[in-house]
Amino acid sequence: MVRWEPGTAERLQRAALELFATRGYEQTTAAEIAQAVGLTERTFFRHFSDKREVLFQGQELLVQAFLDGIDAAPPEASPLEIVASALASAASFFPDERRPHSRTRQSVIDRNPALQEREQHKLTTLATTVADALRARGVDELAATLAAESGATVFGIAFTRWLREERSLADIAADVLAELLLLAEEAAQALRPTR
Amino acid sequence: MVRWEPGTAERLQRAALELFATRGYEQTTAAEIAQAVGLTERTFFRHFSDKREVLFQGQELLVQAFLDGIDAAPPEASPLEIVASALASAASFFPDERRPHSRTRQSVIDRNPALQEREQHKLTTLATTVADALRARGVDELAATLAAESGATVFGIAFTRWLREERSLADIAADVLAELLLLAEEAAQALRPTR
Numbered sequence: 001m002v003r004w005e006p007g008t009a010e011r012l013q014r015a016a017l018e019l020f021a022t023r024g025y026e027q028t029t030a031a032e033i034a035q036a037v038g039l040t041e042r043t044f045f046r047h048f049s050d051k052r053e054v055l056f057q058g059q060e061l062l063v064q065a066f067l068d069g070i071d072a073a074p075p076e077a078s079p080l081e082i083v084a085s086a087l088a089s090a091a092s093f094f095p096d097e098r099r100p101h102s103r104t105r106q107s108v109i110d111r112n113p114a115l116q117e118r119e120q121h122k123l124t125t126l127a128t129t130v131a132d133a134l135r136a137r138g139v140d141e142l143a144a145t146l147a148a149e150s151g152a153t154v155f156g157i158a159f160t161r162w163l164r165e166e167r168s169l170a171d172i173a174a175d176v177l178a179e180l181l182l183l184a185e186e187a188a189q190a191l192r193p194t195r
Numbered sequence: 196m197v198r199w200e201p202g203t204a205e206r207l208q209r210a211a212l213e214l215f216a217t218r219g220y221e222q223t224t225a226a227e228i229a230q231a232v233g234l235t236e237r238t239f240f241r242h243f244s245d246k247r248e249v250l251f252q253g254q255e256l257l258v259q260a261f262l263d264g265i266d267a268a269p270p271e272a273s274p275l276e277i278v279a280s281a282l283a284s285a286a287s288f289f290p291d292e293r294r295p296h297s298r299t300r301q302s303v304i305d306r307n308p309a310l311q312e313r314e315q316h317k318l319t320t321l322a323t324t325v326a327d328a329l330r331a332r333g334v335d336e337l338a339a340t341l342a343a344e345s346g347a348t349v350f351g352i353a354f355t356r357w358l359r360e361e362r363s364l365a366d367i368a369a370d371v372l373a374e375l376l377l378l379a380e381e382a383a384q385a386l387r388p389t390r
Contacts, residue, residue: 080382120319121312142352146375149348157340180341181386184379187275191376 009047009057011037016054017101020108025051025115055105055115059122063129065093066151070133079139079147084177086130086151087158091170094162103163127152154180204242204252206232211249212296215303220246220310250300250310254317258324260288261346265328274334274342279372281325281346282353286365289357298358322347349375 015036019028030051031041048054069089073082094102109115131148135141158173165172210231214223225246226236243249264284268277289297304310326343330336353368360367 078378078381078385080378081385084382084386117312117316120315124315142371142374143378145352146348146371147378149352150345150375150378153341153344153348157337157344176337176341178386179337180345181379181383183273183275183338183342183345184376185383186273187279188376188380190273190276191279191373 008039008043012039012044012047013054013057016051017104017108020055021104025108025112052115052118055108056118056122059125062090062093063126065090066126066130067133070130070137079134079143080150080177080181082134082137082139083130083147083151083154084174087155087173087177088170090155091158091168091173094159094169096166096168099163106163123152123156126155150180203234203238207234207239207242208249208252211246212299212303215250216299220303220307247310247313250303251313251317254320257285257288258321260285261321261325262328265325265332274329274338275345275372275376277329277332277334278325278342278346278349279369282350282368282372283365285350286353286363286368289354289364291361291363294358301358318347318351321350345375 012033016028016033019033019036028051030044030048033051033054034041034044048057066086066089069086070082072089073085077085109119127145127148130151131144134144134148139147154173154176158169158176161172161176162169207228211223211228214228214231223246225239225243228246228249229236229239243252261281261284264281265277267284268280272280304314322340322343325346326339329339329343334342349368349371353364353371356367356371357364
């Protein structure tokens with residue numbers, strides 16, 4: 001059982017990010033992270049299964065934010081409208097105050113191909129969970145998969161832009177989704193007559 | 196330098212797939228693959244950098260098929276129309292005769308999370324290359340990324356369906372793209388007035 005130690009995980013996480021960013025992810029050990037905040041390696045492993053986990057913990061909360069947004073969509077909403085609701089809900093998970101932390105985290109991930117693959121895998125898992133939730137609402141298999149994967153695409157692009165810009169993630173995500181809808185309408189006009 | 200040995204790579208690949216499928220990927224060594232076709236481990240490593248490579252070699256040919264399709268699109272084509280052309284070109288890379296081989300390969304990948312991550316990463320790399328090619332045609336950054344990632348999504352879904360169905364990959368990919376365009380039009384009507 002993990003003993004309740006307020007703020008310990010957060011302190012470890014902050015110290016880890018600092019060390020990963022300055023010294024490099026590969027070069028930093030769990031023991032060094034713990035030491036930086038006056039704790040033992042054993043305490044570190046009570047909070048995180050490994051040092052990679054420091055960067056990816058909390059994923060289930062983001063997934064839950066997506067699911068809450070899906071639940072909040074009205075019953076008559078079409079698949080991509082439900083996804084729009086999920087994106088709006090997920091955006092609230094990243095308030096602007098979190099941007100500096102997210103930027104540092106991203107700079108660590110961008111320098112390590114294995115972490116990039118892990119991050120990419122996270123988006124894939126997210127898409128699978130969203131597709132399941134859409135199917136549970138009665139959306140058919142193909143539409144659920146397409147809408148969920150498009151949602152993950154929009155979220156990924158919007159998140160990257162949010163790291164560089166100063167606007168809210170909700171605004172950026174809404175704009176990226178709107179651009180996707182525009183592109184689709186443009187192509188639909190040209191492609192349909194030839195089918 | 197690799198000495199020219201006609202068919203050796205193909206024989207090794209067939210033997211590897213057979214062993215991966217029957218005995219398990221983890222349980223098969225490069226030496227055993229070579230032995231199965233009367234060759235040495237050294238010969239194996241002249242053709243493949245490791246046993247994983249047996250499953251992923253040829254990726255650059257698929258990427259090239261996408262790029263050829265982009266080149267074939269008329270100058271006035273919109274981003275998703277260019278992607279439609281890329282998908283049609285890529286589909287020709289998987290004629291129906293290849294389905295049994297692709298099914299066996301997929302069954303091996305589906306049983307191994309690390310291979311799944313590698314396969315997912317392949318689609319990500321594909322999307323990046325397609326986005327670069329769209330930008331080189333003058334498509335703006337956001338549209339290029341969205342169209343390329345949507346293309347990778349459509350390809351991934353269509354490929355999975357092609358493994359299970361008997362229709363051609365070109366037909367399935369066209370249908371999946373058409374469904375995406377429909378979903379987008381449906382959502383555009385509902386979302387636009389509220390923006």
